[in-house]
Every structure is written in structure tokens, then in C-alpha cells.
Amino acid sequence: MTNAAVDDARDAMREIFPETPLQLNEHLSRRFGAEVWLKREDLSPVRSYKIRGAFNFFRKALREGSRDRVFVCASAGNHAQGFAFVCRHFQVHGVVFMPVTTPQQKIDKTRMFGGPFITIRLIGDIFDQCYAAARAHVEEIGGAMVPPFDHADIIEGQATVASEVQAQLPDGVRPDLVIMPVGGGGLSSGMTGYLEPSLGASAFLMVEPAGAPSLKESLKAGRAITLSKVDNFVDGAAVARLGDLNFEALKHFSESQVMAVPENAICVTITEMLNIEGVVLEPAGALSLAALAALDPETVRGKTIVAVVSGGNFDFERLPDVKERAMRHAGLKKYYVLRLAQRPGALRDFLNLLGPEDDIARFEYLKKSARNFGSILIGIETGRPENFADLLARFDAAGLGYQDITDNEILANLVI
Structure with a gap:
């Protein structure tokens, strides 16, 4: 992946959606005594950054002559929606494997985005189970697997978030800290790969749910490992195993640069952003901001911080549970x-x-x-x-x- 290739992918994406805004958030800036910029990936057409990797994968595959193949993906929701949106855009057929535990709101939105171009199959309780089923289906039909994170074209597509951030920051403004959510590692490996040459490795904080710390545990072990148990409350980031390519891109980072945030703390952030800012975030979308709240205030005071906010696919039937968890954590x-x-x-x-x-x-x-x-x-x-x-x-x-x-x-x- 080169920055020039990422910039080219960013420009190509303008045919399906405009750049997402980078907003200086006054509430968070006052609260933390810092300059806090939010990269609003929750305002993409599918309310997450996942559309980027899917688009970049498809544009390259179709350019190489794969239009007649059936495309397949496995996703807990956000990658599925990006996949479905892009299938409809390019008018190719796709099959989406989703865990049975996926919130109904995400299933319905995936069906809406893909229309007649996608088929949805619900299999397994967690992502890794449905991912295995999707790969078996690809082998059976000779289809094309569109991975959610473990592929060079997906990583390159997610890196366009960093390309936009760099272009959107005011002249002379340089972030001291970039905070990113981590599930399988596609976004973090792409963004760090793009920004590290200019910002240095110490400028990044990656955030996982405490119930699925695949990156943190892999960095501890020195290799990509598979977690024996995953709490799927943060369904958009609850992954038992980091992608192999993603781990290779991230293995030089310190374990201290990965924060595992308790699920109930994430719920506090969801309710605060909804009540104060009117911003609707799903659990995975609140990861970066929950980490910001958990940092030592003195370490962020006076700093320029960019936090990636993604995604916004929140099922409001979960709100009573989120409120309950938030009150208990507080x-x-x-x-x-x-x-x-x-x-x-x-x-x-x-x-x-x-x-x-x-x-x-x-x-x-x-x-x-x-x-x-x-x-x-x-x-x-x-x-x-x-x-x-x-x-x-x-x-x-x-x-x-x-x-x-x-x-x-x-x-x-x-x-x-």
C-alpha cells in the first residue's frame, strides 16, 4: 500500500459518496481541555467506514474481469451494509453471511442497501462462525470472497479515512493523537500505514472492547492468536482473531498503545453522546470516545486529537440495556x-x-x-x-x- 494508491482510491470513492466530515467538537474539547476532532464515519451512506474497503475491493476485482462471479462476505453488520451498497452500485450479485445474533436493524438495512442484488444467510452466534460458513460457500460455488479486513485492497480502502483526515485538517494543524476502533484491524492497519511516516508510531491509540481484545492479546503473544471466548455486545468489533495481514501491519506497536474498554463504559459514552450531542452511536462507534474518557486527563490536555467515530447503526431496542449498563458503570x-x-x-x-x-x-x-x-x-x-x-x-x-x-x-x- 502506498499513499498515492490510497489517494487514488479516495478520489474514486467520490462516485458513490462525498467525504465524511472532520468536525471540531466543542463539547469534548471543553471537557478534556484539548482540541478534539471527530472523523464522522457514522455519516457515510452506511453509517460506518466499511463501505470504503468494500468499494475498493470491488472496483479492483471488476477491473480485472470478475463481474460474472458471485461475491460473498461475512459480517456482523457494518461490512455487510457496505458490501450490499457496493453490490447494488456495481449491479453484481452478492451473498451475505451474518451471525444469528446480529441486531435486526442491521439485517434490515443490509437488505435495503442491496435490494435484489444480495441474499442474506444467518449462520452462527459470532462472526468467526459465519465467516467459516462463508468461506465454505465460496469454495462450493467458486465465488469471490470479500473479506471484512484481512485483504490488501480492503486495508487500502479503509486507509482513505486517513487520507481525508490529512486533507481536512486546517493548515498547520497536526494531530498529537489519533484514536481508532479495532475489530479485525482493517481500519487501524490502513490508517497507521498512511499516517505513521508523518506522525510517528507513538501518535496512535487503538481501542478494542474488553470482551474481544484480539489485538492486545496478539501483541502480548507476539503473534496473531484466536481468543477462546468473545463478548459480542460490541458486535461491530467483537472479533476472535485479528487478520493476519493486519497483525503484520500492527505488530510493531506497543501493547500499551491498545486500550481495552469495558462494555459498560462504552454504554456511558453512547448515552452521553446521544443526550448531549444528539449523535447516535452503536457500541463499536463509541469505542474511540470511550477510550478518550478513560485516558489520564493530563495526558490529553492541550493536545490535538483526532478520534474516528464509526458506526451509527444503533438498534434502539437495545437502549434500555445500554442505559442499564451505563448507570451500573457510573x-x-x-x-x-x-x-x-x-x-x-x-x-x-x-x-x-x-x-x-x-x-x-x-x-x-x-x-x-x-x-x-x-x-x-x-x-x-x-x-x-x-x-x-x-x-x-x-x-x-x-x-x-x-x-x-x-x-x-x-x-x-x-x-x-
């Missing part, structure tokens, strides 16, 4: 199992322990655990995290038996 909501005496007035005595900002969000009688005591599941929301310390002090003073199960993943999943 320390504003906790769950307890209480051992409450079974006597008249016991519930009233408990309610009198609550503070003025405490509110009961869940109350459920679990079972009669003894003749004189019963177990209660209770969820409490409050206005400030420090209120819980005062509440627990009152619990202790009253001799109330309780267990905090908020962060007990196994128990919380069973009863919450």
Missing part, C-alpha cells in the same frame, strides 16, 4: 439481595433507610429462606455514586443483612 445503580425480617413493619423500616436521592428501580421477593426471614432482590438508582456508601452505612447500623450482586456477572445475569 455507579448510579446497584443491585442487592436483602435478608429481610418477615414481620409487620419490616419493609417500612427498610424504606426509611433510603436517602433523598435513592429510588427503587426493582423489587422482587425471591423465596422464604427461613421461618423468620425472606430474601428480596432490589435495584436502587441514585443521583450520585457516593450515596451508596452512606446507604450501606445505614444498612450496617440497622443490622440489615445484604449482598451486593451488581458486579457478580454470573449471579447478576441469572436474576437481573
